[in-house]
Amino acid sequence: MESAERKLAAILAMDVVDYSAKMSEDEQVTLRNLKECRKIIEDVVSSQKGRVFNTAGDAFMIEFASPVTAVESAIKIQKQIRERNNQLAENEHLEFRMGLNMGDIMIEGENLFGEGVNIASRLEGIAPVGGICVSEMVYSMTKGKVDINFVDQGQKNLKNIDEPVRAFFVEQGIGEKSKSKKWSRANTKFNINWAIAGAIGIGAIVFALTNNQQVPQEENSAPAELNTLVVIPLENLGTDSSINFANGISSDLANGLSRAAKSMNVINLGKRPENLEQITEKTGASYIISGNVRQAGDTIRLSVNLLDALNLSTVWTETYDKSMTASNIFELQDEIVKGVINELVGNGAILARDIAKEIEKKGTDNLSAYECVTYVTQVHHKTWTSETHNQALECLRAAVVSDPSYTDAWTYLSHEIAWGYSLFGTFTKESLNEGLQAADNALKLDPESAMAYSHKAKILFFQGDWQAMYEAGEKAVSLAPASSEVLGNVGQSMLWAGDCSIEELTDFDAKPQTYASGRCGWQTAFQYLIKAYELDTTNNFPYENYALHDYYSIRGEHSLALQAMERAPAPGFYWWDFKVGISQAGLINKDKADAHFSAAFEAKSNKLSDWRKEYEFWNASNFFEIFKPTFIENGLE
Numbered sequence: 001m002e003s004a005e006r007k008l009a010a011i012l013a014m015d016v017v018d019y020s021a022k023m024s025e026d027e028q029v030t031l032r033n034l035k036e037c038r039k040i041i042e043d044v045v046s047s048q049k050g051r052v053f054n055t056a057g058d059a060f061m062i063e064f065a066s067p068v069t070a071v072e073s074a075i076k077i078q079k080q081i082r083e084r085n086n087q088l089a090e091n092e093h094l095e096f097r098m099g100l101n102m103g104d105i106m107i108e109g110e111n112l113f114g115e116g117v118n119i120a121s122r123l124e125g126i127a128p129v130g131g132i133c134v135s136e137m138v139y140s141m142t143k144g145k146v147d148i149n150f151v152d153q154g155q156k157n158l159k160n161i162d163e164p165v166r167a168f169f170v171e172q173g174i175g176e177k178s179k180s181k182k183w184s185r186a187n188t189k190f191n192i193n194w195a196i197a198g199a200i201g202i203g204a205i206v207f208a209l210t211n212n213q214q215v216p217q218e219e220n221s222a223p224a225e226l227n228t229l230v231v232i233p234l235e236n237l238g239t240d241s242s243i244n245f246a247n248g249i250s251s252d253l254a255n256g257l258s259r260a261a262k263s264m265n266v267i268n269l270g271k272r273p274e275n276l277e278q279i280t281e282k283t284g285a286s287y288i289i290s291g292n293v294r295q296a297g298d299t300i301r302l303s304v305n306l307l308d309a310l311n312l313s314t315v316w317t318e319t320y321d322k323s324m325t326a327s328n329i330f331e332l333q334d335e336i337v338k339g340v341i342n343e344l345v346g347n348g349a350i351l352a353r354d355i356a357k358e359i360e361k362k363g364t365d366n367l368s369a370y371e372c373v374t375y376v377t378q379v380h381h382k383t384w385t386s387e388t389h390n391q392a393l394e395c396l397r398a399a400v401v402s403d404p405s406y407t408d409a410w411t412y413l414s415h416e417i418a419w420g421y422s423l424f425g426t427f428t429k430e431s432l433n434e435g436l437q438a439a440d441n442a443l444k445l446d447p448e449s450a451m452a453y454s455h456k457a458k459i460l461f462f463q464g465d466w467q468a469m470y471e472a473g474e475k476a477v478s479l480a481p482a483s484s485e486v487l488g489n490v491g492q493s494m495l496w497a498g499d500c501s502i503e504e505l506t507d508f509d510a511k512p513q514t515y516a517s518g519r520c521g522w523q524t525a526f527q528y529l530i531k532a533y534e535l536d537t538t539n540n541f542p543y544e545n546y547a548l549h550d551y552y553s554i555r556g557e558h559s560l561a562l563q564a565m566e567r568a569p570a571p572g573f574y575w576w577d578f579k580v581g582i583s584q585a586g587l588i589n590k591d592k593a594d595a596h597f598s599a600a601f602e603a604k605s606n607k608l609s610d611w612r613k614e615y616e617f618w619n620a621s622n623f624f625e626i627f628k629p630t631f632i633e634n635g636l637e
Helices: 019-025 027-047 067-085 115-126 136-142 192-200 240-260 276-283 329-345 350-362 369-383 386-402 407-424 430-445 450-463 466-479 484-496 522-535 543-554 558-566 574-586 590-603 608-617 621-633
Strands: 005-016 051-056 059-064 096-108 111-113 132-135 149-156 165-171 225-231 265-268 285-296 299-308 313-323
Touching (some): 005 019, 005 027, 005 067, 005 115, 019 027, 027 051, 051 111, 059 115, 067 096, 115 149, 136 165, 225 240, 225 276, 276 285, 369 386, 386 407, 407 450, 450 466, 450 484, 484 543, 522 543, 543 558, 558 574, 574 590, 574 621, 608 621
Parallel strands (some): 096 132, 225 265
Antiparallel strands (some): 051 059, 096 111, 132 165, 299 313
């Protein structure tokens, strides 16, 4: 028998997310959009000397000679499709998942076969919406050669693949629907209204208790500290009349950062230094804020840069253009400062993300209180592994000892204890009181902390104290009615809290406020969850996604349920796979439902009794009973 011809190739597998549902909603529009996307794909592939060797409806299998070319092509395709989506109505968007593998393949005519192809296809199945998942082989051959970051997802058991495959997500913001931020030296025009809305909206990182300090005068070099930032007065490049504006922005920026990131050491320089390297040596700062102001007539242009103090490279830059008149000069100054602060330590969290990368490099031993909170929010909350949970718990307990007046450390300690009980088994119902005490300590320091109230509500949920839970949750929402994290967390607790009967849960035509509080408040919960979902455009928090999935599923709105889960991808997390399986089963996508249920069964169990206990744990027994026929049909025994 003649041996099959073989070769080494990079394989890109891609298909449309939720294609069947889109076809059922509007077949003609979906086919037209798929045709346009196909043209984008074929043009990019042709320009990169690749080859589409197989197509099936919404799926494409593409061959490249080089893994670098394959990754670059995948990024380019996703970018062009995202740009096209931005010009269309929401219901016309087509989004793709991509999987990339480099391996030995078999050639048969124009087609390619073998495990190298199969792995690419399986990686596509676990990629985030609008994202790219690559194998370790592709990662090792492209790192440092393509200007992107890879996020390690660990070893993955892929269907019909004998050995686990180490997978990496491409961190490019490819799947984000919101306007991307610029992380380069290139200037961009900033949308002030968006910044204000973000600043008012989500408070992703709020820190506590440090005042402005002057530059130390010692000649000895200070050790570099990740929580130390120097604000250099903005350089005036315009007329004399803009000098005061530049000085005002500089002062307000330093003061604003000190208030918004209170546990950060913000050093406000009185004048621009001649040599930035010397400032770095004297202060031990890890970051520098610099920039310039230029005025031309009634127009002001402000450029702000965040620099890595170690090598003076640009971490982030933004340019603001605004009309400046005497009537709005102070308002403009406030708007710009709010926008910059929001980008650095608020909803944008650029500074926190960069610090998190440095923490991962240096390890989690001996983290400062500030670094610990950053690690929790930027590393642990994006992975939710037992290892990061244990590290978070350890450093938070140390943080509240080293700085007992650090509100956020107490707040996140209460949060970590709640999830330690629910996900990691590190706490019992009795030991949850430690988390309750941590939340109360945070509230003593800051009685207006919505986050502390929302985490207190979560612990009270697990303790079954419904009345106190509702009170803490409502207080949290009243303090932060536009925070997606607070709304999502409280809404999730309220949806599953109390004692709603199946009849009440499925009373979809009930008048507003029928189920608003007390032992059954799912209508209020749904209002909070929807608002959180709308505000959380960058998918920072997964609370609302899981609860909305259940709500939409019991209504039979499986496309919306799947969309909620796909906005917070967590392949490998058993609850995520299980809920996606429910949605895919509801949409009659049997192969995809089987794949996700199989992953959940492997991670947890395929016993009906075990999953009943999981739902009972979350006080969601009636949801279990509603979904039970689907579970049995899809393999639960």
